[in-house]
Amino acid sequence: MSALVLAEHDGGKLNPATLATVTAAAAVGGPVHILVAGGDDASAAADEAAKVAGVEKVLLASDAAYARQLAENVAPLVAGLMDGYEAFFAPATTTGKNIAPRVAAMLDVMQLSDIIGVEGPKTFTRPIYAGNAIATVESSDAKLVITVRATAFDKAAAEGGSASVEAVSGPGDAGLSTFVGLDATESERPELTSAGIIVSGGRALKDSATFEATITPLADKLGAAIGASRAAVDAGYVPNDYQVGQTGKIVAPELYIAIGISGAIQHLAGMKDSKVIVAINKDPDAPIFQVADLGLVADLFDAVPELTGKL
Amino acid sequence: MKILVPVKRVIDYNLKPRVRSDGTGVDLSNIKMSMNPFDEIAVEEAIRLAEAGKADEVVVVSIGPAKAQETLRTGMAMGADRAILVETDDEVEPLAVAKILKAVVAEENPGMVIMGKQAIDDDSNQTGQMLAALLGWAQGTFASKVELDSDAVTVTREVDGGLETVKLGLPAIVTTDLRLNEPRFAKLPNIMKAKKKPLDVKSPSDYRVDITPRLKTLKVVEPPVREAGEIVPDVDTLVAKLKAMGAV
Numbered sequence: 001m002s003a004l005v006l007a008e009h010d011g012g013k014l015n016p017a018t019l020a021t022v023t024a025a026a027a028v029g030g031p032v033h034i035l036v037a038g039g040d041d042a043s044a045a046a047d048e049a050a051k052v053a054g055v056e057k058v059l060l061a062s063d064a065a066y067a068r069q070l071a072e073n074v075a076p077l078v079a080g081l082m083d084g085y086e087a088f089f090a091p092a093t094t095t096g097k098n099i100a101p102r103v104a105a106m107l108d109v110m111q112l113s114d115i116i117g118v119e120g121p122k123t124f125t126r127p128i129y130a131g132n133a134i135a136t137v138e139s140s141d142a143k144l145v146i147t148v149r150a151t152a153f154d155k156a157a158a159e160g161g162s163a164s165v166e167a168v169s170g171p172g173d174a175g176l177s178t179f180v181g182l183d184a185t186e187s188e189r190p191e192l193t194s195a196g197i198i199v200s201g202g203r204a205l206k207d208s209a210t211f212e213a214t215i216t217p218l219a220d221k222l223g224a225a226i227g228a229s230r231a232a233v234d235a236g237y238v239p240n241d242y243q244v245g246q247t248g249k250i251v252a253p254e255l256y257i258a259i260g261i262s263g264a265i266q267h268l269a270g271m272k273d274s275k276v277i278v279a280i281n282k283d284p285d286a287p288i289f290q291v292a293d294l295g296l297v298a299d300l301f302d303a304v305p306e307l308t309g310k311l
Numbered sequence: 312m313k314i315l316v317p318v319k320r321v322i323d324y325n326l327k328p329r330v331r332s333d334g335t336g337v338d339l340s341n342i343k344m345s346m347n348p349f350d351e352i353a354v355e356e357a358i359r360l361a362e363a364g365k366a367d368e369v370v371v372v373s374i375g376p377a378k379a380q381e382t383l384r385t386g387m388a389m390g391a392d393r394a395i396l397v398e399t400d401d402e403v404e405p406l407a408v409a410k411i412l413k414a415v416v417a418e419e420n421p422g423m424v425i426m427g428k429q430a431i432d433d434d435s436n437q438t439g440q441m442l443a444a445l446l447g448w449a450q451g452t453f454a455s456k457v458e459l460d461s462d463a464v465t466v467t468r469e470v471d472g473g474l475e476t477v478k479l480g481l482p483a484i485v486t487t488d489l490r491l492n493e494p495r496f497a498k499l500p501n502i503m504k505a506k507k508k509p510l511d512v513k514s515p516s517d518y519r520v521d522i523t524p525r526l527k528t529l530k531v532v533e534p535p536v537r538e539a540g541e542i543v544p545d546v547d548t549l550v551a552k553l554k555a556m557g558a559v
């Protein structure tokens with residue numbers, strides 16, 4: 001089954017979620033092609049995509065209309081290319097989630113969202129109810145449209161492939177939407193979804209200054225990314241893209257340290273596949289302890305500075 | 312302008328669903344059902360636009376069983392003017408929901424559809440994008456801010472790298488994220504008033520939409536349970552254990 005994978009990139013660099021998506025697409029069996037849609041600078045990402053192991057061909061669509069990944073412009077491009085493919089895969093990032101369902105509707109296909117396993121050519125597993133249940137679903141559509149939970153698949157090797165790059169074009173600007181601006185969260189830290197260690201803070205951190213003063217030194221010490229619960233984000237301690245959970249980012253680092261987070265099901269949905277979970281909470285009955293490998297019942301304002309000092 | 316708000320009746324977000332032991336699905340009998348939280352945010356946003364004089368009518372619509380009338384009444388108690396129930400006991404997938412909504416849009420001619428980004432039962436995060444595609448409209452998904460002008464809507468979107476702002480021509484679809492607003496609680500007098508607001512009941516066949524599922528659920532199981540580990544007495548033990556595990 002031939003598959004087209006939508007690359008997530010920022011012009012120059014391929015997002016690692018793309019590599020996990022390639023693995024999922026390859027598991028269905030059959031050649032895998034990558035589509036890099038972007039502006040003038042997208043050829044650098046296409047060259048990177050061509051090196052990904054197991055990729056047969058890279059399609060490069062450079063057009064100012066695709067530079068900002070506007071779904072209204074990119075979806076018709078993808079739908080137009082799908083004559084040649086039986087399956088379309090996108091990473092379940094905010095970009096993939098925005099574009100893929102629009103493609104699915106254009107093809108009259110029911111999308112499979114956020115798959116975590118490939119069971120057969122048309123059969124997949126996916127979490128429902130905030131990950132409290134795992135469904136095995138089989139598609140009866142002629143083509144597949146799928147978004148992939150990156151943490152559930154190994155990344156394809158970034159080097160080793162030698163795909164050809166072919167220029168393609170699509171309808172361009174649909175004239176429906178325009179990009180106004182991006183208020184990017186600046187950070188020197190590892191990116192949340194690909195970090196090896198994450199230190200996350202919750203409502204207990206009081207305010208943004210306290211969050212910073214308490215969580216940041218520990219994260220610095222560990223070279224960790226910083227995450228947060230919804231409560232911490234809603235209260236403005238940290239930007240929205242720090243939110244881990246059912247409706248935020250799904251993470252699965254080697255080590256996840258939850259500090260002052262109660263462990264609501266929506267939060268657990270985003271982090272319970274982490275390798276080692278540590279929880280620090282003053283409430284011994286907090287649900288987070290039910291998933292933690294190591295739990296410390298303590299006031300975080302004593303325990304966290306002490307932990308930072310002793311690591 | 313008229314604003315259409317699709318709302319779904321789902322398991323209450325505070326509850327942990329039970330997977331049926333025969334693997335056929337999730338047991339929803341005797342479980343509290345509520346409006347999908349993202350849809351409450353959508354209703355709130357539409358009502359605020361009406362209160363600001365930027366919209367003149369808010370219509371809530373649900374596709375689901377007769378009991379979804381309660382969900383629609385909740386929307387009207389919050390402030391929506393009227394409701395449409397497209398009644399069916401079948402499970403309706405996002406693609407079919409989008410097709411029904413497209414037909415409702417053709418009848419109602421709203422200037423905007425505001426809906427949730429995700430239903431917390433199927434976690435699909437598809438319907439809004441699909442409806443936008445079927446209508447050929449612009450889509451502002453995962454909105455944390457919506458500014459409506461006469462000919463365009465400017466939407467701030469919660470994206471992985473921060474906040475993105477896009478400008479959409481009208482009519483358009485907006486899907487809500489958590490930070491867009493805090494939905495109001497319906498007050499008792501408004502709950503009483505909502506009982507008298509108009510609620511039309513239709514069926515999928517009224518709209519000539521085929522709702523035959525495209526996906527077949529072969530089984531539903533509980534995720535592997537994570538064993539609770541141990542409670543350590545102090546920070547020194549925590550550090551020692553982490554080192555022993557090779558985690559730091």
Ligand SMILES: Cc1cc2nc3c(=O)[nH]c(=O)nc-3n(C[C@H](O)[C@H](O)[C@H](O)COP(=O)(O)OP(=O)(O)OC[C@H]3O[C@@H](n4cnc5c(N)ncnc54)[C@H](O)[C@@H]3O)c2cc1C
Nearest residue numbers: 202203204229230231245246247248260262267282283300
């Ligand atoms: C539709 C929907 C989607 C949602 N999506 C998400 C999501 O994606 N991610 C998410 O995280 N949430 C999500 N939520 C919210 C979720 O239900 C919880 O409200 C939220 O996770 C709670 O955050 P918290 O644990 O920081 O706060 P709380 O539940 O208030 O917990 C704070 C914890 O800190 C502890 N504490 C307080 N002081 C101290 C101290 N000094 N030392 C140590 N411990 C202390 C308390 O014992 C408590 O356990 C969603 C909710 C809805 C309705």
Ligand SMILES: Nc1ncnc2c1ncn2[C@@H]1O[C@H](COP(=O)(O)O)[C@@H](O)[C@H]1O
Nearest residue numbers: 317318374426427429430435436437438
């Ligand atoms: N059966 C339904 N009735 C009304 N609205 C729905 C229905 N299903 C989905 N929606 C809308 O589509 C949004 C996204 O749902 P989903 O794509 O299933 O995650 C929801 O938040 C609702 O606004």
